[in-house]
Amino acid sequence: MAPEVLMADYTLLFRMVHPEDRAGLITVFQDAISKRQDYDHEFRLTTDTGEQRWLKTTATSVALQNNPDVTHLSGFLFDITENKTRQLQLKQMAYQDPLTQADNRRIFMEKLKNELARVERYGEEAALLMLDIDFFKRVNDTYGHVVGDTVLKHLVAVLYEGLRGVDSLGRLGGEEFAVLLPGTSHEAAVQLAERLRLAVQASPALQAGQTVPFTISLGVASITADVTDVKTALHLADKAMYRAKQTGRNRVCTADEAPPTTLQGSLD
Numbered sequence: 001m002a003p004e005v006l007m008a009d010y011t012l013l014f015r016m017v018h019p020e021d022r023a024g025l026i027t028v029f030q031d032a033i034s035k036r037q038d039y040d041h042e043f044r045l046t047t048d049t050g051e052q053r054w055l056k057t058t059a060t061s062v063a064l065q066n067n068p069d070v071t072h073l074s075g076f077l078f079d080i081t082e083n084k085t086r087q088l089q090l091k092q093m094a095y096q097d098p099l100t101q102a103d104n105r106r107i108f109m110e111k112l113k114n115e116l117a118r119v120e121r122y123g124e125e126a127a128l129l130m131l132d133i134d135f136f137k138r139v140n141d142t143y144g145h146v147v148g149d150t151v152l153k154h155l156v157a158v159l160y161e162g163l164r165g166v167d168s169l170g171r172l173g174g175e176e177f178a179v180l181l182p183g184t185s186h187e188a189a190v191q192l193a194e195r196l197r198l199a200v201q202a203s204p205a206l207q208a209g210q211t212v213p214f215t216i217s218l219g220v221a222s223i224t225a226d227v228t229d230v231k232t233a234l235h236l237a238d239k240a241m242y243r244a245k246q247t248g249r250n251r252v253c254t255a256d257e258a259p260p261t262t263l264q265g266s267l268d
Contacts, residue, residue: 018044018052025057032073036061042080054084065124097171100156107171109168110179114232119223126223127189129179130237131196134215134249136175147207151214154205162196178237186222193218193252201250215250217241222255 017025021043028041040058047053059075084155102109115126133139133155141149152175159169159179169181179196181189197218204213219240227233236255244253 013045016045016047018046020044027072032059032061039075042084053079054081056080069151090193100153100171102156102177103168103170105170105172108168108172108178108180109230111168112178112233115180115182116223116227116230116233118182120225121226123225124183125185127181127184127268128221128223128233128237129181129189129193129196129218130172130221130234130241131177131179131193131216131218131243133175134217134245136214139212139214143207143210147205147210147212150207151205151212154203155200155214155216158199158203159196162192162199174201178209178234189220189222190252190254193220197252199248202227217244217249218252219244220254 004158012098014022014026025043031037032039038058038060040056042054042056043233045053045055055151057075058078059073062072062074095104096102097116099102112128118124119126133151136148136151139151152171155177156169156171161178163169166182170178170180172178179194184192198216199230200216204211206212218235219242221233221236221240223233227236234248240253240255241256244251247253
């Protein structure tokens with residue numbers, strides 16, 4: 001549909017605007033008329049064929065000379081879908097691991113830092129899971145790195161199915177991942193970790209018709225007001241995960257089950 005058609009019929013325009021963007025666009029128009037202010041606004045629009053496009057509207061608000069009580073809007077409507085798509089792709093690259101689409105290490109650490117601050121400020125609770133694919137080197141050696149990549153992507157897909165929208169999943173490096181669980185008690189975190197373990201065990205990866213079974217070991221650490229920095233939180237979850245690997249793999253262990261270790265030794 002041509003932009004001039006939409007600009008000529010604002011009722012049609014508002015009907016086609018994405019529901020999440022409609023209120024904001026209406027506010028922009030209302031302010032432009034009542035306050036006689038210019039605007040520059042981006043929003044999503046759904047076409048008659050169901051395609052979603054990004055549009056940008058700019059306008060200047062002026063009073064008519066022969067009727068100063070009437071506000072006239074003169075502007076343009078641009079299709080910015082291609083530019084917006086590139087921006088979203090660049091943003092995604094900055095925050096996501098390119099292979100698995102989990103959070104990359106940098107953004108996950110930022111989220112963990114923010115959650116620690118929230119817990120300390122409000123006295124709430126949270127939990128951190130660390131997990132690692134068991135014998136992942138054997139998977140790569142047996143099936144090849146292409147299959148290894150498929151296993152990593154499949155793992156993330158299975159994990160996301162078991163997580164809430166508020167939870168965060170990050171790839172810290174290689175086959176090691178972490179899960180941040182805001183507002184989660186120690187008991188609930190342990191139960192979730194066990195559900196994730198069972199889900200992974202029951203869902204082998206598939207590559208070119210080949211079934212590749214694998215398991216994970218998980219460590220659970222509670223985040224309380226006493227855990228004041230990222231290194232400590234990672235250390236607690238990390239030593240719990242290594243306890244799970246040392247005691248047989250394909251299991252869940254908690255930080256209080258793991259023997260004491262030095263912080264530096266665990267992070268090396």
